[in-house]
Amino acid sequence: MNRTIMLPASVDEAVEALAVTPGAVPVAGATDLMEAVNAGRLRPAALVGLGRITELRGWRYEDGGTAVLGAGLTHARMDRPDFAALIPALADAARTAGPPQVRNVGTLGGNIATAASAGDTLPVLTVLEATATLAGAGGTREVPISHLLTGLDPLRPGELLTWVRVPLLHAPQVFLKATNRSGPARAAASVALVLDPARRAVRCAVGAVAPVPLRPLEAEAWVAGCIDWDARGAEGVVPIDPAAAAAFGEYVAAACIPDGALVAGPEGAGAVAVRLRRTVSVLARRALGRALK
Missing domain, CATH: 3.30.390.50 (CO dehydrogenase flavoprotein, C-terminal domain)
Known part of the structure; x- marks a missing residue:
């Protein structure tokens, strides 16, 4: 089956692509998506590739003692010393997320959006009381990761997970x-x-x-x-x-x-x-x- 593949260069372009193509699936590392496709659990009519959106692949500090993590941040990047010094538990989870070929492409946003029960970063994000920024045609909203995972406030059609905000405790x-x-x-x-x-x-x-x-x-x-x-x-x-x-x-x-x-x-x-x-x-x-x- 032929599928439409869109490659936006910005968050705004990705949100627009999702809005005009109902049923399109955002994809970054594709580690979870390809498993679902190969197993026959998912048949997306269109894919919105996020690999060109460089702003989603990094992280930054924010006033008030918060780290803002891009949804495209890979597990391998979270395992680097500078990040590990910032959020060590999340670095430890990323380090154990799979073999190198998975860690090099698998992303934080993909781990959250897939919400597999064994997702390694999910208990860490839950215990750190992290929040997610969801962008859609109507604007952005902040949702606790725990609400997103339990379905209390899930991703809506056409929304894109863009950022994860993690309070920095500077504690064990x-x-x-x-x-x-x-x-x-x-x-x-x-x-x-x-x-x-x-x-x-x-x-x-x-x-x-x-x-x-x-x-x-x-x-x-x-x-x-x-x-x-x-x-x-x-x-x-x-x-x-x-x-x-x-x-x-x-x-x-x-x-x-x-x-x-x-x-x-x-x-x-x-x-x-x-x-x-x-x-x-x-x-x-x-x-x-x-x-x-």
Whole structure:
């Protein structure tokens, strides 16, 4: 089937192309799109290529302590030292997103728009409470990434994801991921965790175990109360009782994988859920420990 391919040179041109061609699909790295096309899940009538829009491939600071990331920012670019010093958890997620050929072309915007459950950047963006700028024929609007992923405020027909705004905490943040094999692979479970000393808060998001990243809010509030935010040990470590850290892992895992999942479903599903809960517990405990160092 012949498809129309449009190659706009600016955001305005891309928005116009989407407006005049209903059903057109924006494409940047195409790592997720080609998988969907090859599997027969997607048959776009037209493609709007974003590769010529250079403004979407970089990032910048913004007044108020925010980083503005272009939707065309590649995983490989986010893994560079200057970016890693800015948002280390997002750099860690980008580093594990796949083999080099995927990281070199796969983009932040594509990860968000595809919204695959195992998308590595999604728990990090959720826990950092990032927002997305969506551009359409009627103008632009800001939407929390969490609302975009859950469908509470989804992309509308003809809209283009252009920028991602990430508040800069300048505080510890961690991303950890478990896979079912060695080397770059899809996450079986992932955990993003940040400390917010100004609010004396802990924020945590668990990825890959549900269709969208999960925030165990009760576990966050509980463990924040276990941390002595004013005290630091001889090595600069914020003290926390090891038993509390272990309990936090269990709390997070139980919130994300309820007891019913451990026994329900087809034969073997309960055992898989038990292993997955154990994995999430370990990841959450380790993430907290690394953040507090």
